[in-house]
Amino acid sequence: MFVPATILSAAVTILTALVLIQAMMGVGRVRGRHKIMPPAMTGHPDVERALRVQGNVTEQVVIFLPLLWVATIYFQGWAPPALGLVWCVGRFLYAFGYYSEASKRGPGFLISALAALALLVLSVWGVVLAWMAANAV
Numbered sequence: 001m002f003v004p005a006t007i008l009s010a011a012v013t014i015l016t017a018l019v020l021i022q023a024m025m026g027v028g029r030v031r032g033r034h035k036i037m038p039p040a041m042t043g044h045p046d047v048e049r050a051l052r053v054q055g056n057v058t059e060q061v062v063i064f065l066p067l068l069w070v071a072t073i074y075f076q077g078w079a080p081p082a083l084g085l086v087w088c089v090g091r092f093l094y095a096f097g098y099y100s101e102a103s104k105r106g107p108g109f110l111i112s113a114l115a116a117l118a119l120l121v122l123s124v125w126g127v128v129l130a131w132m133a134a135n136a137v
Contacts, residue, residue: 008081009072015088016061023054023095049102053095060091060112067119074126080119087115 027050031037034044042048064087071080094108 003076005076005078005081006072008078009068009084012068012081012084012088013065015085016065019057019088019091019095020061022092023050023057026050026095026099027054046099049098053098057091057095060116064112064116064119067116067123070123071119071126074130075122076126079122083115083118083122087112087119090115 027047030044030046030050034047036043036047040047041051064084068080068084068087071083090108090110090112092108094105094112097104097106097108
């Protein structure tokens with residue numbers, strides 16, 4: 001279980017937590033700067049952008065983490081953690097692009113979406129191969 005790729009996927013999982021923490025702290029930082037305290041969710045475009053970044057990153061993590069670990073377990077190799085790292089970089093680019101101007105979020109979104117799609121392909125491929133091996137006569 002503790003092969004290098006599994007350890008790297010664990011490190012990517014920790015990095016993913018840092019991505020989430022960065023999004024959360026971004027909301028707090030912007031709220032404080034503009035003096036918009038909870039439960040208010042509107043009032044300044046910077047606050048609304050930060051909240052949308054946090055929401056989108058949270059939504060994407062729900063898709064990404066299961067795919068990372070299914071691919072890590074059933075596909076194995078270096079590709080799953082490498083794609084996980086690409087996903088994290090894409091999420092950082094998405095967040096910083098969105099913070100500066102909403103129209104600049106596209107490249108980061110595309111990078112992370114393609115990484116997640118590749119993890120989906122590896123997950124399905126790995127599970128199908130494992131299923132076929134388990135049911136071979």
